[in-house]
Amino acid sequence: MVRIWLLAALLVLDAAFPLAARGEKPGAGEEKHDEATIKLSDRQVDAGKFAVSEVQGGMLSKRIAVPGSIVPSGDHIARVAVRLLGTVAELRKRLGDAVQAGEVVAVIESREVADAKSEYLAARLVFDLQQTLFTRSTKLFEGKVLSENDFLRARTTFEDARVKIEIARQKLFALSLTAEQIEALPQQPVETLRRQELRAPIAGRVAERRVELGSLVGREGQESELFVIVNLSVVWADLAVSPSDLATIHEGQQITIAAGTGGEPSPATIMFVSPLLDKDTRAARVVATLDNPDHLWRPGSFVTAAIAIEQRQAGVVAPSGAVQTVDGRKAVFVRTADGFEKRDVVLGQRDGNMLEIVSGLSAGETVATSNTFSLKAELSKPADED
Secondary structure (H helix, E strand, C coil): CHHHHHHHHHHHHHHHCCHHHHCCCCCCCCCCCCCCEEECCHHHHHHCCCCEEECEEEEEEEEEEEEEEEEECCCCEEEEECCCCEEEEEECCCCCCEECCCCEEEEEECHHHHHHHHHHHHHHHHHHHHHHHHHHHHHHHHCCCCCHHHHHHHHHHHHHHHHHHHHHHHHHHHCCCCHHHHHCHHHCCHHHCCEEEEECCCCEEEEEECCCCCCEECCCCCECEEEEEECCCEEEEEEEECHHHHHHCCCCCEEEEEECCCCCCEEEEEEEEEEEECCCCCCEEEEEEEECCCCCCCCCCEEEEEEEEEEEEEEEEEEHHHCEEECCEEEEEEECCCEEEEEECEEEEEECCEEEEEECCCCCCEEECCCHHHHHHHHCCCCCCC
């Protein structure tokens, strides 16, 4: 099967790179074939999609691989809960629905809410009346019409009413009502006083819904959490690091995260290195924050983190796609005026997708970095092949 596939690839290359482009003449099998050169015009190079780039020196890192898993960011998870005894009257969001910060997700009915709102409305009426009376008493006292004792009694009554309305207001704040909702209470119908809206504290998606319509929620051992909302635009990678490697790891360090051991890596930043070791595994917990705008990283996924523990300067580095094995030796294809020239190289350290070139290539030379397998296949064809 492999031979059939290779034969098909060679036939395609014959069409793209005719013998004349390799410096051969049809029927000139008796001429010596240059095994290190592939002659191609600029048009053929473009048609073959051979990406080329100039090699330079660069930094190479020695990295350790650390296992871990994706978890929701602690800064991007919220729970919609109630602080009183009540009954679920409306559930406006289902599991998986998207929500915006401040959006109403549920409505409950509670006698405690009705009592607190009624207390506030009554205290507000008394306060408005005492404020009017105190303003009038102040004017009379300044005009020496009202005695000082009567003025002091009016001020004391007014201050008492002010304290009571503030206490009633704070009770409503404790029940999660906002200042705007409290100010709008006098305009609401009386029959709606027992209802309280529950709003999403953050934007995200509903990850859990723990109650149904008519459920009793709140105190006395009942469920207090209605929804769990998670925003996955940022997630955490929870890693387990060996104590021997902790000396080279620090908060703020840049690392890469990949799914399993062969996935495409994504950049992350270490935000926490635990000062404690797990009593069972004897490993330290390290947490890295990872941007997840496309929601590709899902909590619960196993990942591998690559953490640089040592860096050094290399004279020449090249992408791994530029290197092929030809006749048992590592080689690259250097761009020339006539096409490409095979160049044997000696490899050094590997850092992700980059390889150190110890010898055989100089900084500033241009090499093919993609589709190099086609160049290898073209180079290996017999010189007298039609």
